[in-house]
Amino acid sequence: MIELKGVSKSYNKGKIKAVDNIDLVVNPGEIFGFLGPNGAGKTTTIKMIVGLLSHDTGEIKVDGIDIDKNPIEVKKRIGYVPDSPDIYDKLTGIEYLNFIADVYGVSEKDRKERIEYFLEAFDLKNAIGDLIQSYSHGMKQKLLITAALIHNPSVWILDEPMVGLDPKSAFLLKELMAEHTKAGFTVFFSTHVLEVAERLCDKIAIINKGKIIACGTMEEIKSQHERESLEKIFLELTEK
CATH class of the missing domain: 3.40.50.300 (P-loop containing nucleotide triphosphate hydrolases)
Incomplete structure (x- = not known):
């Protein structure tokens, strides 16, 4: 591979x-x-x-x-998670995930299922509508991992x-x-x-x-x- x-x-x-x-x-x-x-x-x-x-x-x-x-x-x-979680601070978490899903051509059905799964698993549901600039380092890392895996x-x-x-x-x-x-x-x-x-x-x-x-x-x-x-x-x- x-x-x-x-x-x-x-x-x-x-x-x-x-x-x-x-x-x-x-x-x-x-x-x-x-x-x-x-x-x-x-x-x-x-x-x-x-x-x-x-x-x-x-x-x-x-x-x-x-x-x-x-x-x-x-x-x-490839799904890539870099060594530093530098992402678009002026987007909300859900805007960022949808942007990445659009880039990879993920269908509405698949993205909805995957986003819901990862948000629940990584305890991000309550913060996903907030601007990324308000996230802690760990929250940004979890958002990056979700984005990297969204296109399977x-x-x-x-x-x-x-x-x-x-x-x-x-x-x-x-x-x-x-x-x-x-x-x-x-x-x-x-x-x-x-x-x-x-x-x-x-x-x-x-x-x-x-x-x-x-x-x-x-x-x-x-x-x-x-x-x-x-x-x-x-x-x-x-x-x-």
Whole structure:
């Protein structure tokens, strides 16, 4: 569902290599965790996959479609939650959700059902008519998640999605991820919470200084590094 081949990205006229010739394959039905310290290249990689940043070299495909050749078709298949909930403060919550539903061509029936479900699940019903500028960070995060899932995309890409969520909403999001992959779809998310990644993910990749330094199932990675804890493996690899 997601395939990166030889993908690189530099800043400052090539002086800073944010992502350095990485290969990555994420299969249907997988929850894939993308781990790394701050500045490792996680968000840059995610922004290239969703089409917010161009890559310098390599090839990116989503659901078999090359993002360079057909970016709109790729974006139709993605639900994206960025690392910072920066949204249109002057809209109400319901105006924002309807705007996103219009962009993705979601029918009136489907949007009504999905909006009602998520508003109830995320406890947003009482605030959905208010301006987004009055929302807390957590409420904005829940609104963004709802907007990202409103068109039922086959690929969910989430950058630090648990940040700002209360325990109930974080639990619900993890449940939604599991349900999504049971339908044969894909979840790709970055997180700093290693316990969540260890418990939730089918596979993980660790990126450091722009390079993938470990990739596989938890069992494979623990076996390769002869450690029982993802935390210990992560610290040993990223401190080198």
